[in-house]
Amino acid sequence: MPQVWGMSFQPVSQISSPETVAFHRTELAVVLSLYGRMVAAGEWRDYGISSLRDLAVFSIFRRTAEHPLYRIEKRPKLRAKQGQYAVIGMDGQILKRGNDLKQVLRVLERKLIRAVD
Numbered sequence: 001m002p003q004v005w006g007m008s009f010q011p012v013s014q015i016s017s018p019e020t021v022a023f024h025r026t027e028l029a030v031v032l033s034l035y036g037r038m039v040a041a042g043e044w045r046d047y048g049i050s051s052l053r054d055l056a057v058f059s060i061f062r063r064t065a066e067h068p069l070y071r072i073e074k075r076p077k078l079r080a081k082q083g084q085y086a087v088i089g090m091d092g093q094i095l096k097r098g099n100d101l102k103q104v105l106r107v108l109e110r111k112l113i114r115a116v117d
Contacts, residue, residue, distance in 0.1 A: 019053055020051045020052060020053060020056075021051060021052065021053070021054060021055050021056045021074060021075070021076055022051040022056050023049070023051075023056050023058065023074060027074070027101055028058075030101050030102055030105065031058050031072055031101070031105070034105050034108060034109060035047060035060065038060075038108070043062070044060050044061065044062060044069070045061060045062055045063055046060075046061040046063070047059060047060050047061065048061070048068070054075060054077065055073050055074060055075045056073070056074040057071050057072070057073050057074075058071070058072040058073075059071050060072070067090060068090065069089075069090055070087055070088065070089060070090070070095075070108060071087070071088040072085070072086070072087055072088075072104075072105070073085070073086045073087075073088060079099060082097050083097045083098035083099045083104070084099055085097065085098060085099065085100075085101050085104045086104065087104055087105065087107050087108060095107045095108075
């Protein structure tokens with residue numbers, strides 16, 4: 001594998017193998033729409049995406065070198081039980097869970113609403 005700036009690149013077939021869970025393009029569009037609005041409001045500054053065997057995680061950071069403020073997780077195995085999407089706070093508390101991603105993300109959209117003087 002070629003090495004560039006200390007990073008190794010893998011073929012796409014190895015990154016998104018059938019065993020890993022990943023966000024679909026439509027799911028990412030919903031998450032990135034919210035992310036863009038929060039960046040414009042000055043609340044968030046960075047994000048990270050992880051695709052693992054049992055879950056996919058979109059981590060949201062206020063600053064790059066911190067622990068994530070929020071994690072948006074996708075766990076397809078929980079689809080029939082508690083819902084495959086969850087928003088988890090910095091302390092590990094589940095803020096909202098369900099099968100509708102837009103509905104689950106509403107817990108974070110409330111932070112955009114502020115009183116006008």
